[in-house]
Amino acid sequence: MTARVSPYLSFDGNAREAMGFYQSVFGGSLQITTFGDLHGPTDAATDSLVAHVVLRGASGIVLMGSDRTPGDHGAGGTQSITLGGDDETELTGYWKRLCADGAVTVPFARSPWGARYGRCTDRFGTDWLVNVASPSTP
Secondary structure: OOOOOOOEEEEOOOHHHHHHHHHHHHOOEEEEEEHHHHHOOOOOOOOOOEEEEEEEOOOOOEEEEEEOOOOOOOOOOOOEEEEEEOOHHHHHHHHHHHHOOOEEEEEEEEOOOOOEEEEEEOOOOOEEEEEEOOOOOO
């Protein structure tokens, strides 16, 4: 059996929009369950919020997430997602799409460890570290 780690992102009512954006970056399919789907219509304020969403990207990337409900105060702002590999064309494409309408904190360029590396915060506030390994970089 293989263990996997998948980021789980929390959003302030825009999980559907954010995960749709990530789908446009990584391809693949979304599976969305709302609070209304889970419990039936009970509360107009939360029924349409996303209780759980999974993006299974075309290259095997898996992201999960949900909307925060009123009173749910996650720590937020303390996580980053590292996206790495050796396919420079693929990772450069991800970089460009993730940074669109976001903020670049470290430009995507050759790094001291020999890889191409960059860091950005996307328009939904998620921090991304993108690293294209050189042949001698793990």
